[in-house]
Amino acid sequence: MDDLINELYYGNICPVEQMGRPTPEEKEILKRIHENEEKLQASLDEQDRAILDAIKDNCLSVASSMGERRFREAFSLGVRLMAEIMRIDNNKVSF
Numbered sequence: 001m002d003d004l005i006n007e008l009y010y011g012n013i014c015p016v017e018q019m020g021r022p023t024p025e026e027k028e029i030l031k032r033i034h035e036n037e038e039k040l041q042a043s044l045d046e047q048d049r050a051i052l053d054a055i056k057d058n059c060l061s062v063a064s065s066m067g068e069r070r071f072r073e074a075f076s077l078g079v080r081l082m083a084e085i086m087r088i089d090n091n092k093v094s095f
Contacts, residue, residue, distance in 0.1 A: 015071065 007013045022030060041049055
């Protein structure tokens with residue numbers, strides 16, 4: 001346990017980097033999004049492109065915030081589950 005805590009403290013563990021690469025299905029969706037965005041950008045004037053860019057920035061900001069919150073909530077749940085397991089183990093309750 002101390003090794004894991006030290007690894008986390010020294011930045012050797014980065015959960016965001018551990019998330020993995022997109023699946024083939026996700027890659028295809030991302031490709032279609034990019035293609036549709038390029039088509040839309042080409043059809044817009046400068047003012048409308050600025051609006052679209054603002055929308056994309058806002059979407060990215062919300063997605064990032066939500067991802068961070070989900071990570072914290074999942075981590076907290078994992079810690080609570082571990083505490084419950086340790087409590088059960090300490091009371092010698094078995095199933």
